[in-house]
Amino acid sequence: MKLLFSPLFMRFAFIGLPLLVVVSCKKDDPAPPTAPAVTTAPLTNVTSSSATTGGTILTNGNAAITQNGIVLSQTNATPTLTDSVIAGTTASGSFTINLTGLDFNRTYYIRAFATNSVGTGYGDVVTLNTANDTTKVRFMYNGKEVVYGIIISPVTGKKWLDRNLGAEQVATSYDDYKAYGDLFQWGRPADGHQLINWTASDAGTAVNGTTEAVANSDIPGHSNFIIPPYVSPWVLDWRSDNNRNRWATIPQGPCPAGWHVPTRDEWLAEVATTMGGTATSGGMTDRNTAYSQLKLTIAGKRGVDGPGSVNFGQVGTYGHYWSSTDRLASGYTSARDFEVGIDGVQQFIDVKASAKCVRCLVN
Incomplete structure (x- = not known):
């Protein structure tokens, strides 16, 4: 604020007249800037x-x-x-x-x-x-991120992944080869040995090679399919010490966190009693019902066929699915699997060097 005094007003002030003061106000300055x-x-x-x-x-x-x-x-x-x-x-x-x-x-x-x-x-x-929603599961598989859906079993109410591990898509039929997925040796992690290039409903080739060197660890550290020595007592295991609980060393096995390879009893609960299962009603009876119930497919298996030899068998005819349960007999073990075919869904046993599909179940 500035006070202005004219000379005339100053003169009046000296002779005793009232002093007139004129006040002039300047416009206020803008507020200083601040952060947004x-x-x-x-x-x-x-x-x-x-x-x-x-x-x-x-x-x-x-x-x-x-x-x-x-x-x-x-x-x-x-x-x-x-x-x-x-x-x-x-x-x-x-x-x-x-x-x-x-x-x-x-x-x-x-x-x-x-x-x-x-x-x-x-x-x-x-x-x-960023947790899973109720209809999808997102996880890392074979070095890349994948998103699978969830199937709720109409028989048990259990939640299953909607496809086999490694499958390109959900099956559109039981012989949809794009839904066959990978074939795992029993108890072995997803280290590349399981990868299959499917070209038709009855044909596929392995992505990686083979070796006859039996692994001395639950994690072999390479991607080759292991062909064990083809000698008595025909143990035929890819693992040297015959560890019976190897998929439990990492509780989910090759499945995403919170999921696991089903046990024998969990598979039996999905199978009709007429096929030796324990379903209270309904249940799988053949490849048609296995497809409609859980979208299971008939990828066959990959098995040891003699010294230094491995083959694909029953591709396009049967589906072979591992359980996480093994079977001890005569001092060595085999593992329990489930076979889905035109004439039934049944429990069998097989050597652990064989490679089969894996379908995961939530814990």
Whole structure:
């Protein structure tokens, strides 16, 4: 504020007249700039690998916005620009960001931000959990991420994966070779030995080679199919010490976390009593009912056929599925499997060097 005195008014003041004072007010200066004010949008469209979020810039703090978007972290509960940044596309108002390719079964801390010449303003933190939904399972298999569906058995109410491990798709028929999947030696992890290139409903070839060197560990460390010595007492196991519980060393076996290779009794519960099963009603009786009930297919098996030899058998005729249960007899063990065919669904035993389908069941 500035006081103005004219000479005339000063003269009047000296002779005793009242002094007239004129006051002039200048316009107020603008408020100094501050960091922007931002809110974080609620999470929507949440899946096990994606979500939608964003934010709203409430004020720019009297300075131009130079950057905005969201920050996120799996470890920092109050993420900042030093964490992962996904840029927005607006300098004012609301913006939306679609998050994709998120890690499965992880917790993410997320908040919106906007930056001007003064600093960065952040919205509230929202927490995202990328867990499985009720209809799909997302996991890593053979070095890549896969998403399988879930089948609820009409017989037991149990939840099964909707396809064999390694299958390209859910079966459209019991002889849909794109749904055959991989063939595992009993108790062996998904290390590449199981990979099959299916070319028709009755034909396929192995992706990797073979070896006659029996493994001395539950994890052989290579991708070759192991052909054990073809000598008495015909143990025919790919593993040297005949470990009977090898799929339990990693509880889920080759299945995703929280799932497992079914036991003998869990398979029997899905099979009709007329086929030796324990289903209280209904149950599988042949390859048609096995397909309609659990989308099982008839990929056959891969077995040892003599010294240094391995073959594919019954492809397009029978489906062979491992259980996680073995059988001790005469000092050595074999393993129990289930065979799905035109004439029935039955429990059998086979040597552990054989390779068969794996279908996973939730714990």
